Amino acid sequence: MKIELVAFDAVPAIRTVREAVFIQEQHVPVELEWDGEDRQACHAVAMDESGTVIGTGRMLADGHIGRMAVLKTHRHQGAGRAMLGALLEEARRRRLSMVFLYAQISAVDFYRRFGFVAEGEVFMDAGIPHRHMRLELSD
Numbered sequence: 001m002k003i004e005l006v007a008f009d010a011v012p013a014i015r016t017v018r019e020a021v022f023i024q025e026q027h028v029p030v031e032l033e034w035d036g037e038d039r040q041a042c043h044a045v046a047m048d049e050s051g052t053v054i055g056t057g058r059m060l061a062d063g064h065i066g067r068m069a070v071l072k073t074h075r076h077q078g079a080g081r082a083m084l085g086a087l088l089e090e091a092r093r094r095r096l097s098m099v100f101l102y103a104q105i106s107a108v109d110f111y112r113r114f115g116f117v118a119e120g121e122v123f124m125d126a127g128i129p130h131r132h133m134r135l136e137l138s139d
């Protein structure tokens with residue numbers, strides 16, 4: 001598996017993965033998925049041995065990590081861990097003191113393993129329960 005940090009427009013498959021995971025599988029409304037933030041974000045993509053994009057995630061300039069998605073056929077093989085690791089490394093390179101995200105409840109434990117701490121109450125986003133989580137970064 002290979003991880004690259006890319007611009008949104010450089011890899012059309014980012015859109016394909018997010019459409020498959022969020023819009024088709026999780027029924028997130030199209031207008032919520034495409035929020036206008038992608039062109040300013042740093043995107044991580046995971047590729048399989050053949051170079052096919054199997055996962056993606058993004059980080060905004062303020063340290064907001066989101067849109068973490070791995071195709072159903074490639075889950076539990078380390079793509080999510082590798083992409084999140086690359087985004088955290090980029091956050092440290094940018095000298096961000098903190099990153100945060102809105103984790104689907106099913107993914108809270110995944111983020112906890114990286115040191116993220118859940119804050120506040122469960123809230124609904126696109127009909128899916130989430131928790132706000134943050135991670136303080138050290139130099």
